[in-house]
Amino acid sequence: MTLLLACVFVLLHASAIFFLPAFAMQVSYVFLLAAPALACAAALRRSARDGWRHSRGWLLVALAMASWTLGMAASLRQDLFLANANAAPGDSTLLFILFGVPIVLAVSASYVEGDSVLLRVIDAALALALGYLFYVHTFSLITLHGASSMIQALRVALMFDAENLFLLAAAAIRLTAADRRGERHFYRTMVVFTGLYAVATFYYNHFVALGDHPDFGSLRDPLIDIAFLAFALQAWRDPDGRRRLRRPSPALSRVVRTASPLLMALALLVVSVVVLRERFYLGVAGIGVAVLGYGVRTTLVQLKHMQTEEGLIRQRHALEELAHTDGLTGLANRRVLDEMLERAWILQESASQRVAVLMIDVDHFKKLNDRYGHAAGDACLRMVSRALLGATGRPGDVLGRYGGEEFALVMFGRSLQVALQVAERLRAAVEKLAIANADSPYGIITVSIGAASCLVAERSLEALLATADSALYAAKQQGRNRVVGLE
Numbered sequence: 502m503t504l505l506l507a508c509v510f511v512l513l514h515a516s517a518i519f520f521l522p523a524f525a526m527q528v529s530y531v532f533l534l535a536a537p538a539l540a541c542a543a544a545l546r547r548s549a550r551d552g553w554r555h556s557r558g559w560l561l562v563a564l565a566m567a568s569w570t571l572g573m574a575a576s577l578r579q580d581l582f583l584a585n586a587n588a589a590p591g592d593s594t595l596l597f598i599l600f601g602v603p604i605v606l607a608v609s610a611s612y613v614e615g616d617s618v619l620l621r622v623i624d625a626a627l628a629l630a631l632g633y634l635f636y637v638h639t640f641s642l643i644t645l646h647g648a649s650s651m652i653q654a655l656r657v658a659l660m661f662d663a664e665n666l667f668l669l670a671a672a673a674i675r676l677t678a679a680d681r682r683g684e685r686h687f688y689r690t691m692v693v694f695t696g697l698y699a700v701a702t703f704y705y706n707h708f709v710a711l712g713d714h715p716d717f718g719s720l721r722d723p724l725i726d727i728a729f730l731a732f733a734l735q736a737w738r739d740p741d742g743r744r745r746l747r748r749p750s751p752a753l754s755r756v757v758r759t760a761s762p763l764l765m766a767l768a769l770l771v772v773s774v775v776v777l778r779e780r781f782y783l784g785v786a787g788i789g790v791a792v793l794g795y796g797v798r799t800t801l802v803q804l805k806h807m808q809t810e811e812g813l814i815r816q817r818h819a820l821e822e823l824a825h826t827d828g829l830t831g832l833a834n835r836r837v838l839d840e841m842l843e844r845a846w847i848l849q850e851s852a853s854q855r856v857a858v859l860m861i862d863v864d865h866f867k868k869l870n871d872r873y874g875h876a877a878g879d880a881c882l883r884m885v886s887r888a889l890l891g892a893t894g895r896p897g898d899v900l901g902r903y904g905g906e907e908f909a910l911v912m913f914g915r916s917l918q919v920a921l922q923v924a925e926r927l928r929a930a931v932e933k934l935a936i937a938n939a940d941s942p943y944g945i946i947t948v949s950i951g952a953a954s955c956l957v958a959e960r961s962l963e964a965l966l967a968t969a970d971s972a973l974y975a976a977k978q979q980g981r982n983r984v985v986g987l988e
């Protein structure tokens with residue numbers, strides 16, 4: 502339906518020129534004003550539909566379309582009210598060229614969530630500098646009345662060609678790397694528009710305006726409508742949610758998104774170099790702004806990446822810590838103990854190495870929980886763990902919470918005899934705490950400890966743990982609050 506309306510628009514434009522030759526120019530202006538105005542309206546509607554916050558690109562293009570419409574209005578004023586027969590009057594030419602500035606900004610800007618406002622300010626400043634240099638360059642070629650010679654008019658036309666090709670290339674690059682549906686819709690629309698616009702303006706400027714028909718009102722005017730109507734059509738349509746999204750390679754997406762801010766700096770650099778010839782210092786200033794703007798922008802992005810990286814490293818350390826620590830007591834958790842023991846058997850660094858394990862279990866802990874409550878039980882486990890840690894002695898020994906109210910101490914290079922001495926020290930340390938446990942025969946919290954020791958080469962890890970468990974069971978059987986060792 503919208504395509505049909507667009508065709509009707511072009512046909513009406515052509516028919517009006519054909520059937521009303523006396524008013525061809527006036528009639529043509531109506532259509533040439535309406536086409537970009539429609540494109541502007543379609544871009545604004547798309548922004549409203551996608552949510553204003555997420556449609557910066559559409560808004561910038563709406564601004565560009567408004568600039569083009571104003572350019573056409575200025576041309577109308579020159580032609581109809583000031584009777585200026587010049588093919589490139591200054592004010593309209595400037596507005597036609599400035600229309601490219603918001604589009605360069607739309608295709609070059611690339612932000613991610615949390616980017617600083619300063620980035621947007623820098624991009625806007627670069628865009629303004631670009632607009633100003635365009636202004637200076639345009640009026641170095643022409644006056645408000647227009648180009649004074651054919652050569653100047655040709656240079657203006659070539660300036661348009663270069664600008665259009667640049668916009669087309671930039672939009673195409675962004676389209677190849679766009680990986681979200683809305684983003685693809687925007688850049689596809691821009692490629693269609695900038696492509697048609699480049700072809701139409703090339704033909705019109707070189708062969709119509711600078712050729713046989715400097716004023717509007719020829720049957721070739723509807724050519725110009727097509728790009729704007731195509732844009733309006735594309736922008737009007739919602740992106741097809743059923744169509745499979747062609748995803749570019751993530752590496753390509755990343756490169757294009759990272760490098761796209763360079764487009765704006767590059768455009769400013771090129772225009773500055775062009776301006777350099779007629780306004781040396783202004784050209785140098787333009788180059789300075791481009792280099793400095795891009796440099797500061799890159800530094801800001803780099804800073805943010807470094808902050809993010811530092812945050813991620815901190816988080817990773819915290820997660821690692823969390824994964825290896827028992828939440829209640831702050832001791833190593835069972836995973837650490839298991840991994841450490843397994844490593845000793847897997848690596849077999851020293852087959853003659855001796856490993857001793859103490860299994861430490863709090864006696865009648867259920868009774869403490871039942872009488873004093875779970876919170877008191879937790880507090881008791883924390884006190885017991887601190888007392889055990891304080892009594893372990895050697896730095897290489899690792900004490901951990903093995904589960905519930907059970908702890909384990911792993912020691913390398915210790916005989917069973919030494920392990921039993923350490924175990925006795927641990928038992929006494931807990932007893933010394935004298936934490937009340939009225940339902941225990943001892944009246945206080947005590948621990949039973951099972952000790953076992955072996956050479957890595959001599960026995961399996963499972964056998965060592967089973968021996969330590971048996972020793973602990975024996976300690977419980979013999980009345981608790983004691984140490985039993987088994988070879």
Ligand SMILES: Nc1nc2c(ncn2[C@@H]2O[C@H](COP(=O)(O)OP(=O)(O)OP(=O)(O)O)[C@@H](O)[C@H]2O)c(=O)[nH]1
Nearest residue numbers: 862863864865866867868870875876878879905906
């Ligand atoms: N407060 C608290 N209680 C725990 C925690 N983990 C395990 N428990 C409790 O510890 C108790 C262990 O009970 P049992 O296995 O019967 O052992 P026990 O009462 O110490 O008896 P013996 O070991 O035979 O002396 C259970 O009641 C568990 O609910 C914990 O993190 N906090």
